[in-house]
Amino acid sequence: MKKEILPPKAKKIPKKLEAHGDLRIDDYYWMNEKENPEVIAYLNEENAYNDKMTAHTKDFQARLFDEMKGRIKEADQSVPYKLNGYWYLTRFEEGKDYPIYSRKKGDLEAPEELLFDVNEMAKDFEYYSLGGLNISPDNKMVAFGVDNVSRRKYTIQIKNLETGKIYSDKIENTTGGSTWANDNKTLFYTKKDEKTLRSYRIYKHILGTNSTEDELVFEEKDETFNTSVYKSKSKEYIIIGSHSTLTTEYQILNASDPNGEFKVFQARERGLEYAIAHFEDHFYVLTNKDKATNFKLMKTPVEKTQKENWVDVVPHRKDYLLEDIDIFKEYLVVSERHEGLNKIKVMRWDESETYHIPFDNETYTVFTSINPDFDTEVLRFAYNDLSTPTSVIDFNMKTRDKTILKEQEVLGGEFDKDNYTSERIWATAKDGTKIPVSLVYKKGIEKNGNNPLLQYAYGSYGATIDPYFSSVRLSLLDRGFIYAIAHIRGGEYLGRDWYENGKLFKKINTFTDYIDVSEALIAKKYTSAAHLYAMGGSAGGLLMGAVINMAPQLYNGAIAAVPFVDVLTTMLDDSIPLTTGEYDEWGNPNEKDYYEYIKKYSPYDNVVAQSYPNLLVTTGLHDSQVQYWEPAKWVAKLRELKTDKNLLLFHINMDAGHGGASGRFEALKEVAEEYAFLLDLEGIQG
Structure with a gap:
């Protein structure tokens, strides 16, 4: 007779939980004691x-x-993208679990310069995540974050790309992301609260110094908000963002003046959401201002960023959700959603042309990809649907020609x-x-x-x-x-x-x-x-x-x-x-x-x-x-x-x-x- 396999039976330790005059009894509250050997024994x-x-x-x-x-192409490579004179690519080698990051200077025929082989870095760890890769403006250094626990607490380090040396700088308990100022030595980053893991402080680190000396630039004191820091696509501004579910606020600083004072773009108002992008002498603001439930696009001069100066560029529409924008020298690209389906709208700044890129499937996914260059007529986007593998496509916004750069291969x-x-x-x-x-x-x-x-x-x-x-x-x-x-x-x-x-x-x-x-x-x-x-x-x-x-x-x-x-x-x-x-x-x-x-x-x-x-x-x-x-x-x-x-x-x-x-x-x-x-x-x- 086959012996029945009995499930574990957890012990019960009643705990009273009372709020608003309501009493709940939680028999298993004790399981939140991670250091308790009985908890680990039960999980085992x-x-x-x-x-x-x-x-x-x-x-x-x-x-x-x-x-x-067997369906995955093990030896695979991303479509390269160009940034500040270098082509960046990510590749996988057969039989290996982790990516290899590299770049080529000038053109794709140039010799490959290895940034990171994550397989080597991860070999002694059960879990390993490399993130937040951030190249300095002079192309000589890369900041990166490592989490080897899976707690999303990253340690930021800096690598010299000319010598291959990793500097002694170690910044712990961060989000992993960071942002270089234009002086190639100042790094802004976000710290997490040790207990709650809320992203709540922005610090400034000077290359070669001890992180204990880093200057606190901003602390988000409202516990319902998280904060982050990044650089505008134009590379002209360092931007601090504060985000809650319903409200946002940004602060801006000239990226060439890292010791300057951040200026509030528009002070937070409960229920006011906005996101900003810089282009020439204006900021473009994606916002729900004026009860724009599905969001609209506005713009404001760089010297007058308060909301009373914002004017409509793409007005609010009840049947279109405005999700994102990509800015180019001659074009504005709007990512929107209509009746559930993604749409990409291309608009010339001179207003001579506006059109949607056509997609004829009944249900699909399309999204703009990495587009770091301003001065180009080419938009990169990715397309797939439930039965069609992903394609990465370069779309010429002037001629409307599509070039499929890569189609996901399904082997077997x-x-x-x-x-x-x-x-x-x-x-x-x-x-x-x-x-x-x-x-x-x-x-x-x-x-x-x-x-x-x-x-x-x-x-x-x-x-x-x-x-x-x-x-x-x-x-x-x-x-x-x-x-x-x-x-x-x-x-x-x-x-x-x-x-x-x-x-x-x-x-x-x-x-x-x-x-x-x-x-x-x-x-x-x-x-x-x-x-x-x-x-x-x-x-x-x-x-x-x-x-x-x-x-x-x-x-x-x-x-x-x-x-x-x-x-x-x-x-x-x-x-x-x-x-x-x-x-x-x-x-x-x-x-x-x-x-x-x-x-x-x-x-x-x-x-x-x-x-x-x-x-x-x-x-x-x-x-x-x-x-x-x-x-x-x-x-x-x-x-x-x-x-x-x-x-x-x-x-x-x-x-x-x-x-x-x-x-x-x-x-x-x-x-x-x-x-x-x-x-x-x-x-x-x-």
């Missing part, structure tokens, strides 16, 4: 249980991993985009709102209700999940899965109002939209409850937790990656990273109305004795965004209360954080685990 037990329960899929996971890896010899169908349908929410859904599947699939379908969504922070191509996803599509992206409220797919109607006191719309999409996909016979799977990560993991509390009967399984599921307790604790900056997204539960509203949907607080779908939960021990204890507590409570015998698997990466493994192939092992979970539930092992 969960990993061991997961290993035992998935032992029969390990070979399948290995095959899936090899299959997905079996991929043909014509074998797949992508489409967009609309589901009707309970309140009558039409919810767009992007779908991709193999041609020939019958809509008979028997198809396995993976429904993905995010739905927070105004972040839009565009319909993008994934060679990895083919491992599901080729085995009969349909893949759906639900463009639910809380993102900005249909404009800023789409976001506003999925946050704060309207947050529950995000969850009901997802459920309504599921019901529509079942009604339209794409799938059935026996074959429908839900997936989301981070705030999308909150979505998973809420949805399976509200409508568990709709799903055979769900994957919740690094899920934000203990919303109420986390938002009441302002010592936890990111909390204070999130009040304008979720509400501040220190206020009774928000407390009561969040309590209605917070997944951990709403686990009840009922049947739940098969569930795979993942997290990283070092996660700085959603702390590991949120999913740990949630899993323990689900184990205690759920009334079914469905799978509940919990995998903790003990070496990684929010983004999972750092190597390009190591991360595929995590995807293989997720796909094996889904395919195994469908009885597909080949």
Whole structure:
């Protein structure tokens, strides 16, 4: 007789949590003690249980991993871009996990100059992330940031590109990014709060000095704001930005006068959002000023930056969301969104010509790429859709000629985009709102209700999940899965109002939209409850937790990656990273109305004795965004209360954080685990 594998049983230590006269008992609060050996022991037990329960899929996971890896061109190279006299490129070598950064002086035939081989730098670490590469104006130095814990706390160092020597300067606990002044010796950077990890201070470092002597330039004292520093595309200004969910403020300094005083561009006003770009004698301001919900573009003279001097360049339109701009000597390029689809509009400064670059697919993703030069007629952008790999394209704005510089190769010899169908349908929410859904599947699939379908969504922070191509996803599509992206409220797919109607006191719309999409996909016979799977990560993991509390009967399984599921307790604790900056997204539960509203949907607080779908939960021990204890507590409570015998698997990466493994192939092992979970539930092992 086969011995039953029993899941871990977490001990209960009741802790009283009281606010606004409401008492909650949290039996698993003790799990937030990361240094407690009992916590680590429990997490290890969960990993061991997961290993035992998935032992029969390990070979399948290995095959899936090899299959997905086999589609990726291992020896690959980015499209080079030119900056300040050098061509910069990133390449990967066969069998290696990390990128190699290099450059060539003058033209692409010049000898390669190695900047960093991250494979060498990462070889002694379980996790390694190199970021924030920032070349000095004289091209002789590069500043860079390193995180080898996955806590998103980077140490900045500086490398001499003429000698290859790394200077002794070490600046710890930063965002990793930095900005050179035009004197080639002054570096501005952003420090994080040690405990909350909020980006809150801008410092000035002088090359060759000890970082303990660095001058504090600006401190963001409002705990709901983060701060950052960067240089304008024109290279004429150092810019400090302060950002909250609803409000922004910038300060500017001539980049050739690093010891000067920063000047406030426009003082913060709650609800006023703006972003700035410099060109010649004006700043261009992307803003929601004057109730421009979907944003508009304005300009103002460099000497008169206050909002009363701003004048319209591209006015506000109710049916177009203005997302970004790229400025060139003769052209202004506007990235906007209309009826959910990306649009790129090209405008000549002399107003002699305005047009949209044409795209004729029903659902696709296009975005402007790296465009560092002002004086060019060529715009670089990238295009893909659910069934078409990414192309990097140079577009001549004068002649309108397109040059495809690179198409993503899908190796293995079996991929043909014509074998797949992508489409967009609309589901009707309970309140009558039409919810767009992007779908991709193999041609020939019958809509008979028997198809396995993976429904993905995010739905927070105004972040839009565009319909993008994934060679990895083919491992599901080729085995009969349909893949759906639900463009639910809380993102900005249909404009800023789409976001506003999925946050704060309207947050529950995000969850009901997802459920309504599921019901529509079942009604339209794409799938059935026996074959429908839900997936989301981070705030999308909150979505998973809420949805399976509200409508568990709709799903055979769900994957919740690094899920934000203990919303109420986390938002009441302002010592936890990111909390204070999130009040304008979720509400501040220190206020009774928000407390009561969040309590209605917070997944951990709403686990009840009922049947739940098969569930795979993942997290990283070092996660700085959603702390590991949120999913740990949630899993323990689900184990205690759920009334079914469905799978509940919990995998903790003990070496990684929010983004999972750092190597390009190591991360595929995590995807293989997720796909094996889904395919195994469908009885597909080949």
